[in-house]
Amino acid sequence: ARDQVQVAGSSTVLPYATIVAEIFGESAGFPTPVVESGGSSAGLKKFCEGVGENTVDIANASRRIKDSEIEACAAAGVTDIIEVQFGYDGIVFASDIGGNAFAFTPADWYKALAAQVIVDGKLVANPATSWDQVNPELPAQPIMAFIPGTKHGTREVFDLNVIERGCKDSGAEEALAALVGDDAAKTCTTLRTDGRAVEIDGDYTETLSRIDSNKEGIGVFGLSFYENNASKLQVATMNGVTPSTETIASGEYPVSRPLFFYVKKAHIGVIPGLKDYAELFVSDEIAGAGGPLAEYGLVPDPELAKAQAVVADETTLD
Amino acid sequence: MSPFWLVTAVLALAGAAYVLGRARVLSAAAGDHRALHSLPAHYGWAAVQLTLGPALLLYLLLLLAGQAGPLAAAAALALALAALVWALRRNTPDFRARNAVERGMMAVLILASTIAIATTAGIVLSMLFETRHFFSLYDWREFFFSATWAPQFQGRSQLGILPLLWGTLYISLIALAFAVPVGLFAAIYMSEYAGRRMRAVVKPALEILAGIPTIVYGLFALITVGPLLRDWLAQPLGLGNSASSVMTAGLVMGIMLIPFVSSLSDDIISQVPQSLRDGAFALGATRSETIRQVILPAALPGIVGAVLLAASRAIGETMIVVLGAGAAARLSLNPFEAMTTITVKIVSQLTGDNDFAAPETLVAFALGLTLFLVTLGLNVAALAIVRRYREQYE
């Protein structure tokens, strides 16, 4: 029989999961769990493959499980799923440490990256080439943004909380609604493809290397990644707020997403240490403020106690 | 039964069957090898085959039927022992042991080649199902004829394959345009000009290029080649200022592909009989004329195979494309612009954050299947070329 916990899923959650697994293996008297990374979607797909020793026990996800996925799970016999939300992933905008400092609003990003904007009442290809053209207060630096590729969940957050928000805030959405009707939302989030918005399908290290070889670029990073590389990157403020675990936890900083893991209830009691691992994960010493996860860059969930209760009671999704 | 004991038991049985089978026929022939139809070793192997073949087959069937466990092992063991007895009785001097052994080997050979077929079938099937699912969610005309690739999390995605297909072909073409001449000339130099000593060093050295993890190439493209091409070619020529470009990825991938062409071609060129070279030299042909006009045509099938393999690797590569050419799907003729390939998008959609039952994820399978068909077409064409121009010696 399998004697270690098997975890799969999000690469965003992976560092946290490995920190927990390491401590768990060192002190709990169980073997160290195996944590795979292959993306939230692939992890959930594996999770939903069925119940049994050769399926994973836990799926990490940087987004909530979708209804269609729950259905697929159920079809394969995976019914009792425990959903645990354990913190937030802050999303920050950063540029080379030696360059200009930026103070953004979502509207700046919308205006800089939208494929088409309204000029003189007409929809035209975005003419902006430098940041001061979208907002005179920004430095006159060419627009070059390294944004997450369409595979990343971060992109969804970026689209929603930055671009769409910016579209609304700048009043463009209304104007668009008047101009193109139902397609307004889509026009809002369609980004330019002329090379000024570079999609990164790789990870944050790739974004960092790209900024390294193109110092005028501005990249999108996870908070934890930024904090580990603060000596190379300077972070931009959003709506005047500097991102930090505190400002994100308090909701002041607008761009973040919740992180989850899902536990297969049927495996609790079958796979040794499964519940212990989940409990350790959401314990205050680990996931709370000042714990190793926060030290690494996790934004602790203000409602961590809720998560602890969910694990303790093995509360399943309905 | 643990795998270790299973392996040991099988080996022990095989050893016993061989020794007994051989001894038995030799005693029947009173030690006279000439009285035997086949070599004594053939009788040994015939016994091994008969002992193990059916038993392993049975065990496998039981495993597939979900009957793993001591019972299945015992059944297989019993069958093996029975077969051993039968095999020994069969081993009389006029038993055609060699033919039996060769029939067995042939069965193994056929089985081995079925695996390749089965893999193809498996791949097609595993993609077909999900592809159908995808097309039930997304219009196939959009997929095949739309020039926009823009997946979105909120739905409203545009999933046109054309820009990806174009990127795939463009990048592979550049990679091959670099790797094929370099690899072929390197092969020619190694096999026809260089001394034994140099060849013994250079060939394995170039093969290291095939073993360097592609992430190294990717970073090389991202950090070194990309900016270099941008600053020295793209910007002076007014072809844009993107560091990631088709050209970057193509060139770097070309480097990786050198050994695919060079090593395989070198082997095939070396296999061409010396008498053909002599024939050309004696007519006063120079070495290069001999190579171009006599050796290369004779080595054509192998060289085409090597090029196809290189092309296949180029089409299947992800890391170099992601880091060298970017992830943006675009239809453009400018080789200094960022583009991407089908493979990159298969990987990213499969490992991404989308709902695993959403068209944005399922599109990976449709992409895979389409790519499969496209490369099938290329391979058919290549086979036809080989058939047409092959020069079979002797």
Add this chain to the structure above:
Amino acid sequence: MSMTPVTAGAGSLFARDPRTARRRAAEARFRAYGMGAVLVGVAALLLLLSSVLSSGLGAFRQTQIHIPVMLAESALDPSGTRDPAAMRKVTTIGYGKVIDAALKDAIAQAGIALPLTDAEIAAMVSKEAPAQLRNKVLAEPALVGGTVQVSLLANGRIDGYLKGRVTMDSAQLDRNVTPQQLLLADEMVARGMMSRDFNPGFLTAPDASDLRPEAAGLGVAILGSAYMMLIVLGLALPLGVASSIYLEEFAPKNRWTDLIEVNIANLAAVPSIVFGVLGLAIFINFAGLPQSAPIVGGLVLTLMTLPTIIIATRAALKAVPPSIRDAALGVGASRMQAVFHHVLPLAAPGILTGAIIGLAQALGETAPLLLIGMVAFVREFPSAPPEGFFDPAPALPAQIYNWTQRADPAFVERAWGAIIVLLGFLLVMNAAAILLRRRFERRW
């Protein structure tokens, strides 16, 4: 001279007519292209290797802190029985406190007076250090009660400082290290309490989390790759050669075998991740093999490598002159014997090249492993084969891929170090094949 209208070359052997001169020039050009091609390849190789080596060699050396540690019984063996089972109750947290205290003492003893907080001093050592000490004590319970001189891993940022990755300027901006700590490091180095030593742990230790980059090693990944390569070598080479032999030497030549030939060539063009999809479906979901196990990885890579080996082998078999087969058949060899005794040895160089290239690809491949759980964080060592084939273990390329994604810059160096290990692995694996290939190479 000759009365025949057409004759090749005449006059002095030392003189060149224009046509010969042209042909000589073409020959020289051709040769130069060949030379150039080899140089391009070798230059690219050297460039890549030098960048790999310069970025990765640092990973083989690691900063250690050498201090005496007082192993108080009260803290480490409250029961006083020296019974390892009982001593296990003390977790790494307990050991962490012991180390912190020892380090503080040692610094005070050495007379270093810098304005440092306790937390800053404690952060000089790796978070792995308590586990190091704990393992040492559990292995030798008798040490408790005395004072031992130990070498503990230093924190990754301190290590980075000694390697030049972290500077006073960067420390100013860095949340994870303070300039004061760096000054302390200088003092400790000056007093011999800290040094950079060869780090066997890089090759033997398991992976570590993002909080302890300095402790991360390749032990499990090397085993995982070795197991997978054993499987690939044991399956792909025989299967590939066997099916090539059948298709090239025995199969009737008809549309059906054409189809198979095209199919195999086409399999080589299937993106590797698709093999992962297939492997997940067949080996894990259908056959029920375990996740993250070398057996599944090996099988998937076998399927992926097969086309390469088959294409190379078929080309090599095709290139063997038919007269050799005739000669064997003529003395009464069966076709099987003709192939195995004569054709195969002559085709061996090409086959081995296929194996070299195929295995190199298999050894460095990540994408298909993503889907079958081989890109994973695993700290437990797999057992010996064949059982170990079924235990979870990542592979070297998966480990590299994983490390390149980590946030802490210390992992970058380790990723490059792992690439060096991978290349070493490749060379060891290829050496045998290359030597064998040289033995079989002959012209006739």
Add this chain to the structure above:
Amino acid sequence: MYDMRMPKPLAAAAACKVSARGVQVYYGATHALRDVDIDIADRAVTAFIGPSGCGKSTFLRCLNRMNDTIPGCRVLGDIRLDGEDIHDPRVDPVQLRARVGMVFQKPNPFPKSIYDNVAYGPRIHGLAPTRADLDVVVERSLRRAALWNDVKDRLHESGTGLSGGQQQRLCIARAIATSPEVLLMDEPCSALDPIATAQIEELIHELADQFSVVIVTHSMQQASRVSQHTAFFHLGELVEYGDTETVFTNPVDPRTENYITGRIG
């Protein structure tokens, strides 16, 4: 017509080892051999003569089914060895070839040592169980093929490093090492000097005591020296077949006479 080519006395005089009826060979669309009927005697030497390209090698290769290996080559008709149809599906061509040995027109030694070249047949047929036996067989075969003196000091060097004539003798040694019942020799002396030729002819004589030997030759002298029966092929047809003496002194077909006297080629 049939009678003419197949004189009764022959069939009566010697037992017939191989008999062919209505053999046709096509290379793709080319009809290379037309309707050949022949009975090859046991314990005798049969010579095939005829101009270059007339189909001698082709017919020879029919007798041990070596034509099976040429893509596009089709053989029709009935060929029997000791009365058994060699194209019968039950016949193992391997066994056939073990009994019907062959020396090819173009010497084709294996790229192996001289020793291994000769030892190969005995090894696969298990004719020499021990190494010492094998040494004996190899030496005897090389001696009979008149090659021993040339190569006795270099038995373990490659067979492809021999001179043309040496390679030819090596192939003869290789073929006789397995003691086939029928030995097909396609111009076995073409690259040999007169002495070596004489030695090989001597060997052929010896072999014919027990076995059936078929030899293709362009030398009428050689044919008349070594063979008891001679077959004359022309443009893919078997024109004449009979006692060597008769064929040479008193041919029935004018073409035979023309060829022998050097008027057609």
Add this chain to the structure above:
Amino acid sequence: MYDMRMPKPLAAAAACKVSARGVQVYYGATHALRDVDIDIADRAVTAFIGPSGCGKSTFLRCLNRMNDTIPGCRVLGDIRLDGEDIHDPRVDPVQLRARVGMVFQKPNPFPKSIYDNVAYGPRIHGLAPTRADLDVVVERSLRRAALWNDVKDRLHESGTGLSGGQQQRLCIARAIATSPEVLLMDEPCSALDPIATAQIEELIHELADQFSVVIVTHSMQQASRVSQHTAFFHLGELVEYGDTETVFTNPVDPRTENYITGRIG
């Protein structure tokens, strides 16, 4: 000794085309050819005879430096074509071989069409600028090699699908298509029937009007029919060299006599 092998009259009678002095050939450690001195006359046929393995082919291959391509083969000594040292570093072996053509002992047609086989030499040397010229050259060469009638309908089929003798003639046609000044022929008639042999001998006669022809043969008759000079090799040595008539009727060295009369081989 020297005088004996190198009779003065020969050098005087005909211009000397190729002269060799002290030629030694080693294959690795084997000393295959010892100290050969010879002058080969222009516009004449020289025959090399000698038992199989004595070094005839080896020496032939020295004359156009084909031995360069054999790994481990070393050639020492001085060989001159029209008085020019062929081993001079300034000499391009390619140019040498264009002037000194060769027909190999084992036919080695290219795996190309029959036409392309013959056209290959003229093409690379630019001897036939137009396609029509080339057609003429190919047909003429095939005719002279007595192969035209056999292959005129299948010029575009592969040269490897020919019979042994046809391949041999194809190689002759290929060699003469470039009209070399010296033509080295290694047993060019070994696979040919008497008529074809006569035709090739006729060709050799013709060629000798303008060029120098060297022919290796095992047939004394052939040597005496076609050649003006004969060299007898034995065990790697040039034993005797002189007028063909003298060598055959009145040899100086007893070994020559023994060989010619069939006593040594």
